[in-house]
Amino acid sequence: MRARFTSHSAPLCTSKLLGSASQTVPRFAETAKVRRVTRCSCRDGKPSASGVKPAVRFKVPVGGTTKFLDVVFGEREFSNDEIEDFVLLRSGKGEEEFGQAMYHMSVVVDDIDMRITHVIRGADHISNTPKQVLLYRAMGAAIPFFAHLPLILGADKSRLSKRHGATDVNMYRTEGFLPEAFRNFLALLGWAPGGDEEFLRTSQLLEKFSLQGVSRTNAVFDRPKLEWFNTQYLQKLPIDELLPEVEAQLRRSGLWKDEWATGAGREWFSRTVDLLRPRVRLLPDFASWSRAFFSDEFERDPAAKEKFWKEPAKIKELLRKTADALAALTEWSHDPCDHATRAVAEAAGVKAGLLINAIRVAIVGQAVAPPLFDTMVVLGQERVVRRLRDAVTELG
RNA sequence: GCCGCUAUGGUGCAACGGUUAGCACGUAGCCCUUUCAAGGCUAAAAUACGGGUUCGAUUCCCGUUAGCGGUACCA
Numbered sequence: 001m002r003a004r005f006t007s008h009s010a011p012l013c014t015s016k017l018l019g020s021a022s023q024t025v026p027r028f029a030e031t032a033k034v035r036r037v038t039r040c041s042c043r044d045g046k047p048s049a050s051g052v053k054p055a056v057r058f059k060v061p062v063g064g065t066t067k068f069l070d071v072v073f074g075e076r077e078f079s080n081d082e083i084e085d086f087v088l089l090r091s092g093k094g095e096e097e098f099g100q101a102m103y104h105m106s107v108v109v110d111d112i113d114m115r116i117t118h119v120i121r122g123a124d125h126i127s128n129t130p131k132q133v134l135l136y137r138a139m140g141a142a143i144p145f146f147a148h149l150p151l152i153l154g155a156d157k158s159r160l161s162k163r164h165g166a167t168d169v170n171m172y173r174t175e176g177f178l179p180e181a182f183r184n185f186l187a188l189l190g191w192a193p194g195g196d197e198e199f200l201r202t203s204q205l206l207e208k209f210s211l212q213g214v215s216r217t218n219a220v221f222d223r224p225k226l227e228w229f230n231t232q233y234l235q236k237l238p239i240d241e242l243l244p245e246v247e248a249q250l251r252r253s254g255l256w257k258d259e260w261a262t263g264a265g266r267e268w269f270s271r272t273v274d275l276l277r278p279r280v281r282l283l284p285d286f287a288s289w290s291r292a293f294f295s296d297e298f299e300r301d302p303a304a305k306e307k308f309w310k311e312p313a314k315i316k317e318l319l320r321k322t323a324d325a326l327a328a329l330t331e332w333s334h335d336p337c338d339h340a341t342r343a344v345a346e347a348a349g350v351k352a353g354l355l356i357n358a359i360r361v362a363i364v365g366q367a368v369a370p371p372l373f374d375t376m377v378v379l380g381q382e383r384v385v386r387r388l389r390d391a392v393t394e395l396g
Numbered sequence: 397g398c399c400g401c402u403a404u405g406g407u408g409c410a411a412c413g414g415u416u417a418g419c420a421c422g423u424a425g426c427c428c429u430u431u432c433a434a435g436g437c438u439a440a441a442a443u444a445c446g447g448g449u450u451c452g453a454u455u456c457c458c459g460u461u462a463g464c465g466g467u468a469c470c471a
Contacts (some may be wrong), residue, residue, distance in 0.1 A: 090469040127466035366430040
């Protein structure tokens, strides 16, 4: 089988060659080892085997080279003798004379048609480019600029695939990465702005980016750094740009309330998101661990209780006293909450930190949350007191 | 196999003949502290190997090795 395939005397134009039955076609990786450059049999004046429909191949010049200018890799030159007589049109099936056009044929025709001036694509196409250049020439069209970009590899340095997790940009979106953070991260794969600053908003990237600055080395997709960019954007983005993203998350989780769209509700929403953002890593965190800020229906995390409610009886008593003290406040803001809480701790002879941590678990159900008194202000007096009393009940 | 591309800490990039080889992520430690982040400071950590060229190589040339890509009637 193999001998027939590589032999120059074989009827290379026929579909019979590769076999319509798949078992006659060895796996590509294996055939490559024994393979030589394919020349169309018609060069020897031999017609296709009778009865089989021919495919149309490109008659590559014998000898000489084909070169092109790559904006990233520079002047490239390939020997024509390394390029096989590649197939342009598949052989026809049934009644049709020819089948569908192959990739190289399609893209070149399409790009000429669309008057494409710059072909920017992955470096995996660099070896195929001379074939396309040959086609442009054969069709009398102007050859565009080519720019091949380094490939993005997985952490194991193999080509990025499903195995590496998300492979589709939309998946990063659903995971909760901000589009602009993702863009910033991606831009830095195979390119650097020059200075030391890596945090660049899209407008700045647009201004600084240049194809000539692109590196020729493949880059590894570094997920931790992507996450870092996301936290940076979550923190530094003007709050008005972040709010719609958070709103979308809350809507998705059924936590959204229309009163947060305008007026005082909007102001509260903005302040709350601003308070939460330094601790959020991914957008869905706003609806998950921050749930207690947007809904009264939340669970107290067992691990948090384990950590900060170590002595239930003592905690219960402290929380009960705190609830009373806070309920009595006539002004609900940071300092009064702070003073009242510390007074309870002092009276009970415990460290303020102990009480503070216990309260945090009681009012937001998490061990991790924004600074306590800011949290209290945002939640409001009525809610804080109620949650403290609920916690007392929960403690038995 | 053949052809081609690439090679700076674990990762992404700087340094484009002369620097104590720089920055960022990550890692470790310290500070801050009300949890956890953030932030600040510090530390460990690199020019793949071998030959040239040069007064001087991370940088230019050659070879080796390694990784990647291409080599399909896939795209």
